[in-house]
Amino acid sequence: MKATSKGMIVIADDLTGANDTGVQFARQGMHTEVLLNDAALNATATADIIVVDTNSRAVPAPEAYARVQQAAQKAAAAGFGQYYKKLDSTLRGNVGMEIKAILDLNLHDFALVMPAFPKNGRITVGGNYLLNGAPLSTTEIARDPKTPVYETMLPELLRKQTGLKVGHIDFADISQGQEGIVQALRRHLNDGCRIISSDAWQDEHFLIVAQAAASLSEKILWSGSAGLAEVLPQLFHWAAEPETRQPAFVIAGSVSSVTRGQVEQLVASGYEMIELKVAGYLSWQAGQPHPTLQQVQQALSAGRRIVLVSGYKADTVQQTQTAGEKLGMSQVAVGEKVAQILGWIGAEILRAQDISGVVLTGGDTAVAVCNALGVTGIRVLEEVTPAIPLGAMTTREGKQLLVVTKAGAFGAPDALVKAVKKLEQRR
Incomplete structure (x- = not known):
């Protein structure tokens, strides 16, 4: 040589x-x-x-x-x-x-x-x-x-x-x-x-x-x-330049204890949790300013890895339900409003940010995000872990995104960690 x-x-x-x-x-x-x-x-x-x-x-x-x-x-x-x-x-x-x-x-x-x-x-x-x-x-x-x-x-x-x-x-x-x-x-x-x-x-x-x-x-x-x-x-400065990998974005709308545990492992792996406080925004309408949207946008723009949650803490869930009762809203209506806000915030983020993909936890949350993005279908590509699929979807504007969907009360404790790693690798 x-x-x-x-x-x-x-x-x-x-x-x-x-x-x-x-x-x-x-x-x-x-x-x-x-x-x-x-x-x-x-x-x-x-x-x-x-x-x-x-x-x-x-x-x-x-x-x-x-x-x-x-x-x-x-x-x-x-x-x-x-x-x-x-x-x-x-x-x-x-x-x-x-x-x-x-x-x-x-x-x-x-x-x-x-x-x-x-x-x-x-x-x-x-x-x-x-x-x-x-x-x-x-x-x-x-x-x-x-x-x-x-x-x-x-x-x-x-x-x-x-x-x-x-x-x-x-x-x-x-x-x-x-x-x-x-x-x-x-x-x-x-x-x-x-x-x-x-x-x-x-x-x-x-x-x-x-x-x-x-x-x-x-x-x-x-x-x-x-x-x-x-x-x-x-x-010796021999190492190859590392490939720049955009972070994945996680939206966890489930209040399941299983999801809470998965979020805890995700945070331990380096993700930052931002909690959506819904109690004060039950009368909010899509298109109106929302402080959580700005907070998430700033964090992602700074290169931080973010998991957006709602109902992560038990007292937050109770506060939201109490606020809904004062407005004459049923628990179902409150749940729909939470999904609507998460869907709108998620869609705004995914349109604007360059990310490797999104993880959607909770069926209502996943549907709300897809509807807000104008997604009409998801092409299933592979399995992240048993019964947790990774797919590809296209927004109304033609932007292609990788997506992992997971039921709320489902998956191993490290399911979200594996999901974000898979998204970054696929990117």
């Missing part, structure tokens, strides 16, 4: 590790290929990321050293600009020896070692490597039949395996932010450390530590599991 700003060689010690690291780059739009050995590694490769499996985890340390160093030499001859040494997230295998094999080629100033993977319960705190909260040496990894790990302290494990001086960035350094990390890195480098490991107990630690390291050198041997690999495209 010819040297480019994207060129990276990833050297892994087994195939599954090669794949789970490669996918961190591939899912960010980078052409990634995994090779079962380094035989196919050459200067004409076209992938942005080449991952080589040396199959060296369970072999004797000298053999692992030789295999990894050979792969690194071929990568250098092929013109790769960046190197990543994939490590097992439970530190099995010849972790230190394989890092040393690459460092001994003098291609890098130092190795930054962050094997933690918080998403899977692997974290480093104060140099202690913990697996689901337990010291690594007390877990089943210490009884692994092929590659047992008896050492819990990450920097000590690296020192024992390499014979090199190892520095460590601990939680006190990280708590001081990037400047504190830079100072710690400089201190270790001035002390002659060519391997520097780091704590990481949260995902955000990878990027801040990597940014600090990159500010000191362009020749770093990045060493870790999928956690560190995930942030490197962002660090």
